[in-house]
Amino acid sequence: MDGSISVTDLDDALAELKRLGPQSNAALALALNEVGTEAVKQLQGEARTVFDRPTPFTINAFRVLYAKASRPEAAVWIKDEKSGAGGGQAPEAWFSPQVYGGDRRVKQSEKRLREKGILPSGMFLAPGPGARMDAYGNLSRGQMQQILSGLGADNPSGSTLAASQSRRSLKKGHAKAFFVLKRGKRPIGIAERRGKTMALVLLFVRQPNYAARFDFFRVVRQVAENDALVEGAIDRAIAKVRR
Numbered sequence: 001m002d003g004s005i006s007v008t009d010l011d012d013a014l015a016e017l018k019r020l021g022p023q024s025n026a027a028l029a030l031a032l033n034e035v036g037t038e039a040v041k042q043l044q045g046e047a048r049t050v051f052d053r054p055t056p057f058t059i060n061a062f063r064v065l066y067a068k069a070s071r072p073e074a075a076v077w078i079k080d081e082k083s084g085a086g087g088g089q090a091p092e093a094w095f096s097p098q099v100y101g102g103d104r105r106v107k108q109s110e111k112r113l114r115e116k117g118i119l120p121s122g123m124f125l126a127p128g129p130g131a132r133m134d135a136y137g138n139l140s141r142g143q144m145q146q147i148l149s150g151l152g153a154d155n156p157s158g159s160t161l162a163a164s165q166s167r168r169s170l171k172k173g174h175a176k177a178f179f180v181l182k183r184g185k186r187p188i189g190i191a192e193r194r195g196k197t198m199a200l201v202l203l204f205v206r207q208p209n210y211a212a213r214f215d216f217f218r219v220v221r222q223v224a225e226n227d228a229l230v231e232g233a234i235d236r237a238i239a240k241v242r243r
Contacts, residue, residue: 003039003076003220016238023241029067030237032074035230036064039076039223046219050098053136061091076220101212109144112153118180120187123204128189130199139202147190147201150174 017024040062047054047061065075080092093105104124106114113119127133132140148154152175173194181191181200190202223229 003217003224017234020238020241025069025072027234027237027241028072029069029074030240031230031233032067032072033064034233034236035223036066036074036076038229039220040064042219042223043076043216046214050214055136055138057091058094061095078216095214095216097210097212098214099212099216101210104208104210109148109153112148112155113151116151116153118151118153118187118190119204122207124207126203126205126208128191128200128203130192130201132201143201146174147178147192150176150178151190 017028020027043062044059047058051058061078063077063079065077067074078092078095080090089105089107096102097104107125110119110125113125114121119125127139132143134140145154177192177194178190178201179193180187181189187204189200189204192199192201
């Protein structure tokens with residue numbers, strides 16, 4: 001998703017830009033990029049307000065598609081590419097239900113547990129009372145990896161790494177520690193047993209549904225329509241080009 005930033009209604013500022021002649025588009029691009037950078041700062045502030053302990057993944061999800069002299073229009077967007085080798089969700093996938101409302105998408109861990117026949121079709125994961133949470137209120141990544149490893153679901157189906165991972169899991173005790181807990185014949189979650197202690201670490205729940213709460217487009221629009229901010233950016237860009 002992205003929000004475009006352009007300048008169309010500031011007659012005096014646009015007239016000043018036109019007096020630059022061939023350099024006008026270069027100056028306009030500089031101004032738009034400054035406004036786009038400010039929009040990212042405002043989006044980050046909004047994320048800190050709306051979300052409880054947002055992760056760096058959330059705060060750093062915003063980017064500016066910078067304007068050029070040949071294309072004097074900037075856009076602010078939420079990254080749509082995955083980062084790292086873990087195959088997790090792209091930021092856009094996580095933000096989409098927060099911006100528009102709707103169902104949460106399937107996470108990679110859920111996909112792998114479904115492939116192994118552990119997580120029933122149509123069910124999703126939620127932290128159980130025995131889950132270890134990180135500083136941001138999410139299930140510890142280390143514990144999730146232990147669960148996947150213990151249940152033999154830490155690699156995509158068909159991976160040649162599955163056997164070695166299984167041996168390592170046995171050595172660390174994860175393969176014996178984690179198991180599917182059932183109520184009657186119905187699986188309700190994943191439990192962990194270490195010695196005489198047992199805890200329910202993951203719950204099997206119906207698909208979470210979110211109400212829209214992060215107004216991405218409002219934040220970008222407010223910045224783009226802030227005449228004082230845009231005019232100031234144009235004045236600084238003109239001064240820079242004239243040096």
